[in-house]
Structure formats: C-alpha cells, structure tokens
Amino acid sequence: MTTVQGTGTAALSVDGPILVAEHVTMRFGGLTAVDSVSFRVMPGEIVGLIGPNGAGKTTFFNCLTGLYLPTSGRVVFNGQVLPPKPRKVVQAGMARTFQNIRLFSNMTALENVMVGRYCRTSAGPFTSIIRGPKFRREERETRERAQQLLDFVGLGHTTDSLARNLPYGDQRRLEIARALATDPKLVLLDEPTAGMNPQETRQAEELIFKIRDQGLAVVVIEHDMRFIFNLCDRVLCLVQGKALIEGTPAEVQSDPRVIEAYIGTGPDDAAALESELEEGQPDA
Amino acid sequence: MINIRRLVTPELQQRYNRQGRILGLVGGVLLIIAPFLPWAYSSDALDNMTVLGYPSPLQFFGLALGVIISAFLVLQQALTQRQKKRVRVGWVPGAKAAATGALIYIALILLSIAAELGGLVNIVYGGWIALVGALLAFIGTRLIPAGRTPTLAAATAPAPLEILAIAVMMAAALFAAAFALNHDDAGSFVTFIAFVGAVVAVMIRSGVMGWLSAVSQRYRKVLIFSAFVVAFMFPFTQGGSDANMSIATQVMIFAATAMGLNIVVGLAGLLDLGYIAFLGAGAFVAAILSRSAFSTVGFHPPFIVVVLISGTVAATLGLIIGSPTLRVSGDYLAIVTLAFGEIFRISMNNLDGTDGPLLTRGSNGIPAIPDLVLFGFNFAQRHELLGIPLGRFSNYYFLLLLVLGLIILVFTRLNNSRIGRGWVAIREDEKAAEAMGVNVFGLKLFAFAGGAFLAGVAGSVKAHQDISVTPDQYVFLESAFLLAAIVLGGMGTVLGVLVGATLLKLMPEKLRFVNEYRLLIFGLLLVLMMRFRPEGLIPNQRRQLEFHEEDEELAERISEEIAETGTVKGAT
Ligand SMILES: Nc1ncnc2c1ncn2[C@@H]1O[C@H](COP(=O)(O)OP(=O)(O)O)[C@@H](O)[C@H]1O
Numbered sequence A: 001m002t003t004v005q006g007t008g009t010a011a012l013s014v015d016g017p018i019l020v021a022e023h024v025t026m027r028f029g030g031l032t033a034v035d036s037v038s039f040r041v042m043p044g045e046i047v048g049l050i051g052p053n054g055a056g057k058t059t060f061f062n063c064l065t066g067l068y069l070p071t072s073g074r075v076v077f078n079g080q081v082l083p084p085k086p087r088k089v090v091q092a093g094m095a096r097t098f099q100n101i102r103l104f105s106n107m108t109a110l111e112n113v114m115v116g117r118y119c120r121t122s123a124g125p126f127t128s129i130i131r132g133p134k135f136r137r138e139e140r141e142t143r144e145r146a147q148q149l150l151d152f153v154g155l156g157h158t159t160d161s162l163a164r165n166l167p168y169g170d171q172r173r174l175e176i177a178r179a180l181a182t183d184p185k186l187v188l189l190d191e192p193t194a195g196m197n198p199q200e201t202r203q204a205e206e207l208i209f210k211i212r213d214q215g216l217a218v219v220v221i222e223h224d225m226r227f228i229f230n231l232c233d234r235v236l237c238l239v240q241g242k243a244l245i246e247g248t249p250a251e252v253q254s255d256p257r258v259i260e261a262y263i264g265t266g267p268d269d270a271a272a273l274e275s276e277l278e279e280g281q282p283d284a
Numbered sequence B: 001m002i003n004i005r006r007l008v009t010p011e012l013q014q015r016y017n018r019q020g021r022i023l024g025l026v027g028g029v030l031l032i033i034a035p036f037l038p039w040a041y042s043s044d045a046l047d048n049m050t051v052l053g054y055p056s057p058l059q060f061f062g063l064a065l066g067v068i069i070s071a072f073l074v075l076q077q078a079l080t081q082r083q084k085k086r087v088r089v090g091w092v093p094g095a096k097a098a099a100t101g102a103l104i105y106i107a108l109i110l111l112s113i114a115a116e117l118g119g120l121v122n123i124v125y126g127g128w129i130a131l132v133g134a135l136l137a138f139i140g141t142r143l144i145p146a147g148r149t150p151t152l153a154a155a156t157a158p159a160p161l162e163i164l165a166i167a168v169m170m171a172a173a174l175f176a177a178a179f180a181l182n183h184d185d186a187g188s189f190v191t192f193i194a195f196v197g198a199v200v201a202v203m204i205r206s207g208v209m210g211w212l213s214a215v216s217q218r219y220r221k222v223l224i225f226s227a228f229v230v231a232f233m234f235p236f237t238q239g240g241s242d243a244n245m246s247i248a249t250q251v252m253i254f255a256a257t258a259m260g261l262n263i264v265v266g267l268a269g270l271l272d273l274g275y276i277a278f279l280g281a282g283a284f285v286a287a288i289l290s291r292s293a294f295s296t297v298g299f300h301p302p303f304i305v306v307v308l309i310s311g312t313v314a315a316t317l318g319l320i321i322g323s324p325t326l327r328v329s330g331d332y333l334a335i336v337t338l339a340f341g342e343i344f345r346i347s348m349n350n351l352d353g354t355d356g357p358l359l360t361r362g363s364n365g366i367p368a369i370p371d372l373v374l375f376g377f378n379f380a381q382r383h384e385l386l387g388i389p390l391g392r393f394s395n396y397y398f399l400l401l402l403v404l405g406l407i408i409l410v411f412t413r414l415n416n417s418r419i420g421r422g423w424v425a426i427r428e429d430e431k432a433a434e435a436m437g438v439n440v441f442g443l444k445l446f447a448f449a450g451g452a453f454l455a456g457v458a459g460s461v462k463a464h465q466d467i468s469v470t471p472d473q474y475v476f477l478e479s480a481f482l483l484a485a486i487v488l489g490g491m492g493t494v495l496g497v498l499v500g501a502t503l504l505k506l507m508p509e510k511l512r513f514v515n516e517y518r519l520l521i522f523g524l525l526l527v528l529m530m531r532f533r534p535e536g537l538i539p540n541q542r543r544q545l546e547f548h549e550e551d552e553e554l555a556e557r558i559s560e561e562i563a564e565t566g567t568v569k570g571a572t
C-alpha cells in the first residue's frame, strides 16, 4: 500500500490544510464526548479516525459538519471559519455519510443523489413554474450528474430502485454517492463498511481510493483495523474523547497505548483488534 | 367481506364452480329483465319506476350492472378456452364486484322507495325480481374461483384507441357529474353514487382501471387537456339554471383552496390548522378594496391589482406566522396555526370601529360587494354561448376554473423540480436533508407563505362571488374540512384532493341528512379511512409507502412500476 500513499495526492492547487480543527470540545452535561481535539487534513489525503465505541468519533464528525455547535474550539475549512450550520458546511465543500444510514428511503436511488445536487443548483420557484430553457438544462444536468455518480460508486443499475429496497452494502454506497453529489472537497465517512461482507469491504476500499484520486480529501471512521491500515495516509486514535495518538498507520499500529485502549473497553474488542492487527501486518 | 371469504373456501369454489356460473348468469339475466317491469306503485319516489316495458334511468343502471355480470361470465368462458393471450382480463373478479355492487344498488333503491312512499308494500314485483336477481348473482359469483390476477395494465392499444379511451372516460365523468347534480332528491343521489361506486369497483377488479391509469400516464397532456375541456363544458349541461352552478362554484372554491393547502400539507409536510384564515384574509382585502358601499377605505384599484394585494397580504401573514415557528419542530406549527385561525376570526370581529379601527365592520362584515367586471365582461349578466344561456354563477365558475388550473399548475411544477425533491427529502429525514445541503427552513417557509398566497388569491374571487364577507365564514371548522378533503382524497396528489374536495363539499349540499350530521359523518369517515386506508382514496405512492413502512411487498411492486414508467405515480 505504500505505493498508493506516495502517488495519491492529486489536488495540488491548495497548499495549506483543507481542514483545521483547533481544540474542539463537546460536552453533554457532565460528559465530555470530545475533549480538546486538534486535527488537520491536507488536500488529497485519506485520514483514518479510530477509537473504541463511545470514544467520541461520531460526535467529532457532528462538530465538524455543524450538526453540533462545539462547546469550545473552532473549525476552519478551506481557510474560513465554518458557521455551525450543516447547510453552510455542505455549501463550503464538506459532505458526510452517517453511521446509521440516513437515506431518503422512499425516494429512488437517483432521486437521493439528485437531492445531493440541491446546494449546487439554483432553480427557484418562478423558474420551476415557468420552466424556461435554463430550468430544463439544469434539471437535465442534475439528472446526468446523479447518474454518473451512481455509476461511479457502482450502483448504475439501481437508478429507479427505492433506496429502502437496496441491500445494506448498496445503501452505504448510495450515501457516498449522495455526499459526492454536493461537489465536496472533503468527505467524512462514518463507518462506511459497517455491516459489509469482506468482498463489499474491498469494493468500498477501492471506492475510497477512487474518490481520493478525484482530488478529494477523505476522513473515515472505521473499526476494521485492516481496512484502516490499508487505506489511510494518517490515523488519529480517539479514546474517551481525547486524541491519544496521531501518526502513520504503522506508528499507530505499534503503539501499545492503542491496544491498551481497546483492551480497556472489553476483552472481545481487544481480541478482535489484536487479530486484526496481525492480519493487517503483511499488507502494511 | 372477511366472513364471506372465510365461508366460501377455495375447495367449495372448486366444487360448485359450474353451479355458481349458472346462478350468476340467471341473476344477471333477471337483472336485465327486471328494469322493464314496474318497481314502485307511485312515481313520487326516485324517478318514475311504475312503467311496464320502459326502464327509468335508475332502473337502466341496474340493467347495466346485469349486462356486466352476464357478459363478463360469458366472455370469461368463451375467451379462456383459447388461453393463449398474454393479456389477462379479470372477468370473474369484475363480475363479483358488479354483483356485489348490484346487490347494494338494488337494496338502496328498494329502501329508498320504501322510505319515501312509506313502507315495503309500495315495492312492486319488478323490484323484488331485481333483488332476487342481484342476490342470485351475488351468491353465484362468490362460488366461482377468482383466477389469476389481471394483467390488463401492461396492455397497449393503438394510440388513437387509447386517446379515445381517455375521451370516453372524461365524457362518462361529465355525464356522472351532471346526472348527480341534476337529481335533487337524496334517494336518487345516493343510489347513483352507489352505481358509480359499483362501476369503479368493476373497473378496478377487472384491471380496466389499471390500464386506464397506465394510458393516462402515457398521454398526460391529453388527459389534462380533456379534463379541463370536460370541466369547461359542465355549465353547458345545466341549461342556464343557476341552482347547480352555485354549488359547483362552491366546490371549485373549496377545491382550489384545498389544492393550495395540499402544497403545504401534502408536499412540504407541514400541518397547517389555520389555513382558512389566509382565504379569509384574501376575501377581506378584496371586500375592503371593492366598490361596495360598505367598503371602509377610499382606494379601489382594478381587480387584477386586488388579486395581487390579497395574495400578498395573505403571504405576509404567512411569513409572520411561519418565520418564528418553522424553525422549531412540527408540532409547534400545528398549535400556532390553530391559534392564528382563532386570532384572525376574533380580529376580524373586532375591527368594527368600536373595539378597534373601522376596517371589517365586525361581525356584520362587508356586504353588497359588486360583481366583477373583467375586460368589459360583466359577471352579473347572463351570457349566451352556442345558444346555451350561462348565468352569473357560470361566469364565476369559469374564472375559478382558471384559478384552480393555475394552482394545479403551480402544484405539479413545483413538485417536479428541485424544490419538490427538497420537500420530499425534508419529509423523509429533515436532519439528513439539512446535512445534504437542503435549505430546510427556507423551503418550509416558502411552502407556507406560498400556500397562503394562493389562498389569498382564491379568497379575493370568493369575496365577489359570495357578495358578502363575514368573519364567521372563516372558522376553524372550515380549516378542518379542508384538511379532511386532503386526507380523504390522498395527500400530495392532484386527482385525490380534487375528488376529496368534491365529495366533501357536494355531499352536504345534496344530502340534507349529511348536512345535519356532517361533523359526525365526516368524523366517522376519517376514522374509517385512518383504519383502512390512511393514504387516502387515490394515494400518492410515496405517501402510501410512508404509511406502510413495513410492507416490503408494496415497496417492491412500486419500485417495479417506477422502473417501468420512470416516475413516482401520483407525484406529478
Ligand atoms: N446528543 C448527545 N447527547 C448526549 N450524549 C451524547 C450525544 N451524542 C453522543 N453522546 C455521547 O458521547 C459519547 C461519544 O459518542 P459517539 O461520538 O457516538 O462515539 P463513537 O462514534 O466514537 O462510537 C458517548 O458516550 C455518547 O453516549
């Protein structure tokens, strides 16, 4: 995987980091779910976010995307401080998927992706009612782009299927297509392979590489260690809301504190982690 | 129904198939013969059913059902012998529906005769023969196995034929509307509705309805055009009489308002319990700006300007109510709009010059609003077209048809656009929609204020048509009826809401007992709907799925249909 690490950075136009999070803290009453986490993502980078259950990974995503207003700290995206509004965040170029899939289940696959185009299109009430050539062109382009994205994630055949009728793995990929439809510079994927079989996981891995090759930065939360270590340029490990260690997959993998953190959450997790670490070894 | 299904087992049907066929045929033939015999002793009940050898219209409908039963049974026998065709017509299910319908229809007629003439003794032998025929047909058809489900919907015919089918369907609708409105007595009206219901059931069961709806999808433009032609022609069937046209204009206003509310409720998914206040706001603005002697201001612009002002005032009210409330969760909107409806009524009552500034003349309202004059066309006058006189209400009817058409246009076009997709996304998962860049608050506010604008426009026409505007016309109950029309017909659909609005407005006008107990009847109706068909009479497929989250089979079927037609049915 080292070869991919070396050649992957396709977007060279921006020099500085695309995302900078400074001391982001999120408290729920007495619970500090995210504790002064600082973090940066360079363009064209794939960054992994790991940590035991309840470590605050999803909460951190929510802080980044404006779903939560952090108790303190700030998030700078593409050189500007993000307003805590999901819509504005998407507009600025950061899109996400959800850990528990949140598709528009009674819309078709194509319609789901077309909704993703909302923030990049402009047809207002009057244009929509009068339907001039501009409206029809925009509508056609939206449709074509959505179909392209379905093809891109390998769902080209599901265009008219209702999202709820898709198999689980396809639903995860559809969420990625929907996120890509917003023309993001950075995508945040929250456990994109949860519930997938090994073959689907490999497909997801390829898909994430493909996304990066389009010049996008990717931050991905995962439990599958092998997946993370194959995929990522850099890994951040969160434990109990705190950034435990950040470094290359190899560094994080060999750090005893990471293993300890997983052991602390229960024997099952730790055993799984250790076996996964071993499996990941030859690939890394 | 359930009992009958349990009673008549498939084994029983297998055994008595032949007997059932014969019974059904005998019943059908009796139903054909009976209309030529007298049914009643006096012609005072329903239409004239005393004549031998000459069926009255209502008897003729019984005959039609008899023909359907017999023909379907014979055709099924004749055609299934040569079982080669891919297209299957549901002959037996159709015959079953016709027989059930006939039984209800004949029973209703006999009951009406008995009720109106005072006792069963007033029924003559012809009526009893018809009842026996219907009973035999009912029992007989129940004994025949239903066979496989019809596949008629997938059939295609040459284009002219399909367009002709749409035309025939529309002509039938026009005839039905004219017939229903021209029969003033409750008995005729109810029995006719029963007949229409029976025919619709036959069409659904035999697969004809599926085919017609597929054809309508193929020729949407033809369908819409012919629907408007039919609606346009309706006043010409009234021979200059204003009695029914007055009801028809009321239906039109109600339908137009319901269609505006349908944008708010059906598309954006916002529960607005005070919508009638926006209609009232438009009506009061139009009344105050009219040349009525009781108008309270000195400014009387032309009606075109008044329409825009009415709409704008209503939309502004919508913005004022909506902008703080739509930011928080949906339940608050229901409470706030409910309160707004009351505040509106009370305000209009108090703007009478003593409790507040003189604007609406309080509970007396503003009477004597003059009729419209548009481009030199005086709405008060009778006009003659093609030798058929058209009265005052016909004039308003045409104007309202235009307004309704515009609202439907706005509804469908918004629905099929970026904005419409945004609304669906919001209904499906508001958080996810926001996270995908949909302007949730903006779209909600637009639906709410836009809906208010359309109500204001409708209200400005209503003011002139009603001649006077008073606060008590715009109470909560009216909002509730509008919502009921939408729920009954099918949220988010055009056809469903038109049907729902027509039924809810027409029934109390035509049936005194419905009018007296209308709250009770509508309440019961809604409870029954919620239990058996929460998605409405003519559902939007997406809504149907929302109401049946667990029904995977339904989702699968609809998915296939979407793949075939490329659209979500009812969404357009
Ligand atoms: N909205 C919330 N209110 C209160 N507690 C929350 C909320 N969201 C997350 N938490 C808590 O924050 C902690 C971190 O959760 P989460 O970010 O979902 O963990 P992870 O995604 O790493 O498994 C958990 O203890 C969780 O219960």
Ligand SMILES: [Mg+2]
Pocket: A057, A058, A059, A099
């Ligand atoms: Mg999580």
